[in-house]
Structures are given as structure tokens and as C-alpha cells.
Amino acid sequence: MSKIVSITGAGAISYGMKQINPDVVPAFPITPSTQIVEDFSKFVTDGKVDTEFITVESEHSAMSACIGASVAGGRVMTATSSAGMALMWEMLYIAASMRQPIIMTLVNRALSAPINIHADHSDSMGARDSGWIQLYSENHQEAYDNLIMAPRIAEKAGVRLPVMVCLDGFIISHCLQNMIIEDDDKVKAFIGEYEDRHSVLDIKNPVSWGALDLADYFIEHKRAQNIAMKNAKDAICEVSRDFSNVFGRKYKLFESYKTDDAEKVIIAINSIAGEIKEVVDKLRDKNEKVGLLKIRAFRPFPYAEISKALKNVKIIAVLDRSESFGAYGPLFTEIRTALYDMVDRPLIYNRIYGLGGRELSLDLINDIFQESENYLQKGKVEKIFDYINVRGG
Amino acid sequence: MSKYFEIRWHGRGGQGTVTGAKSLAEAVQGTGKNISAFPEYGPERRGAPLKAFNRFSDDNIRIHTSVKNLDVVIIADPTLIGNNALTEGIKKNTIFIVNTEKPAVEIKKALNINGQTLFTVPANSISKKNFNKEIPNSAMLGTFAKACEHIISLEDLVKESKHIFSKMLGASLVDKNIEAIKEGYRFGDVVYG
């Protein structure tokens, strides 16, 4: 039986990991993902899981051990944040290029300097080209559900790519909230047995992983990886459909919240979507045609699906919780690309918010819809790029 | 009326204020409501003033920003009185719950508030008597049930708390906490707004 529990976001992830019962978890704790690793090590000590828990001296080693364990044929998981993932950098690419279906929870946190432990998306956005599938989560339930779906997506033939499950640091990871935890057996049945590919421990069929490619082969391997990512899009949809059949909650590549007849839409990622929904509802009560499009899959990015979903929209504000200094925000560039082929392109502008954990209040979100309304009446966007809620403007 | 019932806790680092907010949330969740509990995120410093927040609702709780629409302010440490943050953003009908041995009228004056209902509870002495140390949370939860019966009744609070405490504590400590809750409900002073 599923049960409703009060749990922190980090607690929900470690509980999900317990239910998945991976073969190996190499991990190094870092704020705000620490509780995941702490809880999980307790599950290991208490014999609640069969996992081989590998303590390491750095995140570079954590991901290296993940890759090693994965090529040895195990189902492998880990968790990290911010600087921790930055230290994994080299290995992130190797995990993806060697097509190892490793599952990593990334509790989103700003990158230094100045040192900051709070939520923004600089860490995961920086890793968007590493070849990992990236799933984002608005709240506890979505983070847990994404985690339960991740192994099936990652391990699917034709995909075999690592998955990063992202949730906002502190805002979700440290907040106690009620959510549904599914039954252990049902989760286990949903995930299924792990099927290894070319395990180095299969001594009857010796293999070697991580060999050199020269210019005569490298690009073909990258091409194959690109197709795996393309297949991942179908896999996400398929696994999400199965998930809703079993557990009832529906997920797609992105969530369209009251966008069908919307004129003004905000596009955003992760926890801020909750606040935006709240404002959308309030404005809808006043008969304003507003909506939210919340990205779930950022890699692979659903360009065609998004442009289809936005075909009647008149103006879009894209909120980025990370900087790409000298360029527009990473979400904005993707959305604008998605819209390019539309016959009637909506107006669009970009706002950076919430870096290092700064709150974006309901009033400020309301102001964004107001600004959209102004632009709509003028028929043009006056400021394509700006910051919200920063002293000095 | 907002669809969220919102609470702000004031305490000091190391006193278990965040735990208090979490325990209350868990108990309220047991009655079928949606809940959230979270601290104001900052450096954790022992003895430094800190805030924690609760939201309760029959609807899904979708917002995570710090609480602005105050239904209740809980002051877990009376030495904070004098700090302007305690009364920031309050409304006419915000209810105060203060851990203190002093009469409610006096506290109201000290807080410089007018028209709000204020409950006091001698949570430290209740705790001293039951546990031989100062952990005021349980007694304060009892006072909350008195002040906000429509959120959780004493009966439900006792029932849910038993369940929650049993997961972490031995039987005798569970009983003592339940006793502290009941005394927190029974004792203390009030001035109505």
C-alpha cells in the first residue's frame, strides 16, 4: 500500500534509493545533498539494502567508482550538489560516453565564488552538454517519482545513458512536506531486474572499456550517443506512461499548466513552478489568460513538442535560475530555438532570478505577467534580458 | 482568507525550534491536512535567532517562499522579546503563542502589539518538571492546540504525537511528552484581541 508521509526532499530521495536497492552507491557528502548520503549509509548499516556503499575521498572518485561499478555490471546510484558535481566533471562525460546507466540525484546549488550553499541551477546547466539525461522536479513528489522512473529510462536498450534527477537545494531538499511513498514491492516490480551489458566481470566474454578513439572513429561514437539521447525522449514518454498506469501520477516531457488558451506564459524549471501556478490561478480568477510551462526533461530537449504546445501563446517570459555570462540564460536560448520555425512566433524575453537562493515572491511573479501585458499592448519586447529582484536594477 | 494557514516560529539555534515546527507539521498531517515545515535557511549558529515556518492547507501546498501571511507567531524563546522581527508583517488577527512564565498582558506590552490575541505557556517549567531539562516544544504544541483548535484538537494532537514519538523514543519518554502537551494545553495565560 502506498502511504502519505511527511518527509524532506532529501529524505524522499534516499527512501526512493532504498526501494530501488542499487548494487553499488559510491558517494561523497556535500550540502545540500548530504542527507541523502547520510540516510542511505544508515540503510546500508541497518541492513535495509544489499548495496555495496563505497566511501570515497572526493566526488571525482565517487563518479569514477560509479563508472567502474557500472562497467562491472551493477546498477549504480549516487547523489551530489554544486562543487561536488563540478569535481566530477571529467567523469560525467566518461559515464555518458561509455553509455553507463548511472542514476545521480543532483540537489541544485549555486557554484562559488562567493561561496553559497543555496539553490540555483548553475551546476546542472553547466553539465547540460555532458551527455546525461536531465530530469527536473518541482517538488518532493516529482523528485521521488523521477527517481523511480530514472533506472527504466537509463537502462532501456537504445538509450543506455546516465540520468541526473535535479531538485532545488534547501527549498525542496530540506523542507518537510507530505507526499506519497509507494509500496516497496510495487516500486521493485516497476523497476525490474538490472540487465548488464558487456560486464568486465564476465570473464568468459572479456571486454575492455574506455579505449582510445582517433579522428577516424571519435565522431561516429558521438553520433551514436546523439541517437541514444534522441531515443531517450521516447523512453521518458514511454516510462512515464507506464508509471501513470501503475501509480496514477502523470508526467510528460514538460508540464503545461493552463496553457491551452493562454496568451501570456512563463516558462521555468524546478520549485518556482509552484509559486507560478499559484499566481496563474489568482490571475485566472480575474479572467487573465495566463499559464505556465514547466520543463521536466531539459536533456533531451523537446523542441518540437514545446513549439506545438505554445502555438497560440502571444508572449513568453523565460525564467533562468543560472547565468551564462555573455549569453542569454540556457533555458531561454533553447526556448527561442524551439520557437524559430513557428509561423506566428510569440514575443519572448528572458529574466534571470533566484541566484544563490534568493526568493522570488508571488508579487514579483505577478509583476512578470504585468510586464508581459505591457509588451503585448506595445506589440514589442523592450528589454529582452534582465535580472529580477536585484539591488541596483 | 488565504487557503494556507501560516505560522512563523522564533527561536534560537540549538533549541529545537525547527524540530518543533516539524513535529507540529507531522501531527497536523496525521489529521489529513497538507503540511510543510522549513527553517529560514542561513548559517546554523548556536544561540543565534532563527525562524522556522509552517504552512497547513486542505489543498496542495505549492509555495515554498518564507511565510508572509501570518496566522500564528510562536515565540519559543522569551529572551527574543524586543527583537523587531517578532512582530514583522503581523495582521490584526495574528495569534501569538509565547513561551514565558509571565502574564500575557505584560508580554503584549513588551511586544508592543495591539489587538492581537496572545497565549502564554510556561513551557520551560513544564519541561523541567517532566524531563528535568528545558525542551519547550511539546508544551508549546499543547498551547497551539488550545489556540488553534480548528487546525488540530488536543485529542488529535495527543493521538498523532504518540504515534510520531513512538517511532523515535522509548515508552516512558513518549508518556512524558504527552503529559507535557496536555499541561501546555492546560496551563498558561491569555489575552484576547
Place this chain on the structure above:
Amino acid sequence: MDKYELKPWQDLALGGVITQGGNSADYNTGSWRTYKPLWDKKHCINCLTCWVFCPEDAFFLTDNLKKESKIKKKISGINYYHCKGCGLCAKECPVNKKGKVFAIKIVKESK
């Protein structure tokens, strides 16, 4: 001829995994040659120095049929599928070093 056909991406193994052991033997390093060593049996004293130094293991060895000899193997030729023409063998050959005759001669690779 190259034993390998360069494959399209569709035919590549998952993540570049190598499923056959010892497949470096299939790699035609001979295609890199611009100079070619010619081994001359007449002057060779079978010291095996070239065999030791050759980075591609390109010297063929056969059993030394002279039972009384301490050297159990002898050079029998060069594997041009692997010889990349680096010239190390000619440089290290002690017969060559004496400078009178050459046990390994380096010539330009004929097209």
C-alpha cells in the same frame, strides 16, 4: 590491405566497448610507413636486438634449429602489416653499428 573497413556509427559497439581481446594485432600500422627496413639474412648474427627494440613487434621469429646454440630463436623476416618504418631496428643493430655491412637496410617505401 587494411583488415578494417571503417564502420558507420550504426555498427559501433555500445559506448566503444571492445569485445575481442588482442585486436591491436589487426591494426595496420604498416600503412604509416614512408621508409622500409630490409633485413639481410646474410649479415644477420641473430642477436635479436632488433626484435627487442621494435615497438610494433614486427620481426618474425622461428625456432633456431642449431641445437647447440644458446639462442633458441632466430629472425626470419619482417611483418610489413605492422612495421611502421621507424628505423629503430636499423639504428640498434650491432652489425650496422660496425658500419661495414648492413643487416638491416632502410630504403624509401616504394609506392
